[in-house]
Each structure stands twice: as structure tokens, then as C-alpha cells.
Amino acid sequence: MCLIPGTDDRAAEPARIRLAAAAAAVATVGAGLGLRAVAAGNLAKYGGDALYTVLLLALVVLVAPRVTPLTAAASALAVSWGVEFLQLSEVTGELSRRSEVARLVLGSTFNPPDLFWYAVGAAAGWLVHTAVGPYRARRRTEPG
Template sequence: MRLSAAVAALVIAGAGLGLRAVAAGDLAEYGGDALYTLLIVALVVLVAPRVTAQRAGALALAFSWGVEFLQLSGVPAELSRHSTAARLVLGSTFHAPDLFWYAVGALAGGLAVAARRAGRRRR
């Protein structure tokens, strides 16, 4: 499962960066939000391969929401001014609709993990 999670993380990161490079507006913003949380799901599974699909999705959602609410403090905005990595990971400003799109990414990630595991059990 770790190899699958590592490959998924690389593909998702590439898709997120690619989406931001070729798209604009709501598609880039909200698609990027969902992919961000999907990436966190993959990283959770990479670090803890025995985690349940539901828990991986819940942890990724909690992390994403935590980062979004942290933006209310101004700390991510300050860090983002000095670091591209911080800007990519932490963002800079709170935007309430992002919370929904993080949930979409967490749900998609949880379902993908569950489907991958179900497919492996059938073999």
C-alpha cells in the first residue's frame, strides 16, 4: 500500500501544480483545494499504511481545516511572504468555501483508499 500511496502522492501533487498552471478562477482554486486534501490522504496512508480509509480521510480533512482556520491568525500569510513552500502548504487567507472543497477531497481520498483495498482483497 505504501508504494501505491507514494505514487498517488506524486501524481496528485503534479496534478495540483499543473491545474494551477493551466487553469484560473474557481476551477483552479477549488480543484486545488480538493487535490490538496486528496494529497494529504495519500500522505497519511504513506506514513500509516494500516490506517482505515475513513480515518485517513478524516485526518486529512482535520489537517486541511486546521490549516484553513490557522489562516485567520495571519501567521500563514506572514510565512507565505517569505517562502514559496509555505505559500503552497499553508496558503495565506481564510476563505470559507474552501472548507467544502477540502471535504470533497477527503471523501474522494477515503473512497479511493477503500476501493484500492477492496481490489487488493479480491486478488
């Protein structure tokens, strides 16, 4: 069943994927805010780290709806790690002092355990994307 008038299902697939990715991004931000509201300490911090990478994965899929789950997860993990390693320089600290948004997005201080929790987020996002993504349905219907 096609949800977009005037298009067939195959042409509408990227639009449906983008819609799902946008919904996942909003849900992830909500989960992160909810986690911060009800939890503190390491649970809030490291849970937020994992959700940060899940959000990046959703944004990758939003921009490139035909990306494979592994590529989306690897891209999100690479960006997460890149931002974390950038914190070894003075760039993120300076930007964080000037902007609340920069502080939320870039952080300010390198923390090695964050690297592990970003990987946890990438793995969780990969699992969900693999389980519910269009690739699962395509594998079942392809001959071979």
C-alpha cells in the same frame, strides 16, 4: 505474489501500500500542477483545494499504511481544516510573506468555501482508498 525478496505477502503488504501511496502523492501533485497550467479562476483554486486534501490523505497512508480509509480521510480533512482556520491568525500570512513554500503549503487568507472543497477532496480520496485499498481484498477473503 511477493514483490520484496525474502518476505511473504503479508509482511510485504505495508511496503506495497506505501509504494502505492507515494505514487498517489506524486500523481496528485502532478494533477495539481497540471490543473494550474490549464485552468484558471475558481476551477483551479477549488480543484487545488480538493487535491490538497487528497495529497494529505496519500501522505497519511504513506506514514501509516494500515490506516483505514475513513481514518485517513478524516485525518487529511482535519489537517486541511486546521490549516485553513490557522489562516484566521497572522501566523500563516507572516510565514507566507517569508517563504514561497510556506505560502504553497499553508496559504495566507481564510476563505470559507475552501472548507467545503477540502471535504470534497477527503470524500474523493476516501472513495478511491476504499475501492482500491487492501481492505477491499481483505473483506472478500475473510470468512463470515
